Amino acid sequence: MTMLGLTRPTAVTFAEAETIIDEDGHGEADGNPDGLARVYVSPEVDGWTLVIGWWCDPCDGERSDEVLRLCTELSARYGRAQAYYYGAQGDGSAWLIAEGGAVLRRYCATGEAEDTLFTLGEPLPLERARREQLGLSPAWDEAPGDDEAASQWKSAAFHLAPEIAAALGASPLTLTAQTRVRGTGVLALTPHPASAEAEPVI
Numbered sequence: 001m002t003m004l005g006l007t008r009p010t011a012v013t014f015a016e017a018e019t020i021i022d023e024d025g026h027g028e029a030d031g032n033p034d035g036l037a038r039v040y041v042s043p044e045v046d047g048w049t050l051v052i053g054w055w056c057d058p059c060d061g062e063r064s065d066e067v068l069r070l071c072t073e074l075s076a077r078y079g080r081a082q083a084y085y086y087g088a089q090g091d092g093s094a095w096l097i098a099e100g101g102a103v104l105r106r107y108c109a110t111g112e113a114e115d116t117l118f119t120l121g122e123p124l125p126l127e128r129a130r131r132e133q134l135g136l137s138p139a140w141d142e143a144p145g146d147d148e149a150a151s152q153w154k155s156a157a158f159h160l161a162p163e164i165a166a167a168l169g170a171s172p173l174t175l176t177a178q179t180r181v182r183g184t185g186v187l188a189l190t191p192h193p194a195s196a197e198a199e200p201v202i
Helices: 014-025 064-078 113-118 125-133 147-157 161-168
Strands: 007-011 038-045 048-052 080-087 092-099 102-109 186-189
Touching: 014 038, 014 186, 064 080, 064 092, 064 102, 080 161, 092 161, 102 113, 102 147, 125 147, 125 161
Parallel strands: none
Antiparallel strands: 007 186, 038 048, 038 186, 080 092, 092 102
16 A cells, blocks of 8 residues: 555455445546545455556556556566556457566457557457457457458457456455455555545545
């Protein structure tokens, strides 16, 4: 939390945090219209600490450079750090994987024209395997080319973030009663300017 600049932690359950973060993300919370003022910091789950909220989006136009920096610094200290975006309503996926202080991969698949600007590093083994399953070349570039192949990959990549998170670390979408949990989850304020008006909990 110190490295991320998070403050005023308030203990909440995962269920309470899910409601709050969802409302924040949809602009329904007073004092947090852009969803960037608060995050949920989970207890340790299967050896990982999850930080959940819109503030963590690795391909947000405003936040991408900062999220890249934070993930790089966290990975230098803890070995690995990752950031994801997943729009469960078909809004796409994004992933950022850092290890040992270096970015291995950043990829954004949200259907926006700017997606390609965020691409860093080589495709992950899981990306390559999914393309092979689709009958596509495991190595590719983002240059205009085969529209059918691009459409197939876009459709698959839109839903890939949770699978990558589960394969490389821990995904909040795959937690079960058997998940190893240690500690207490908290809702905390981010260093974002909107947090000055936001409350830790509602």
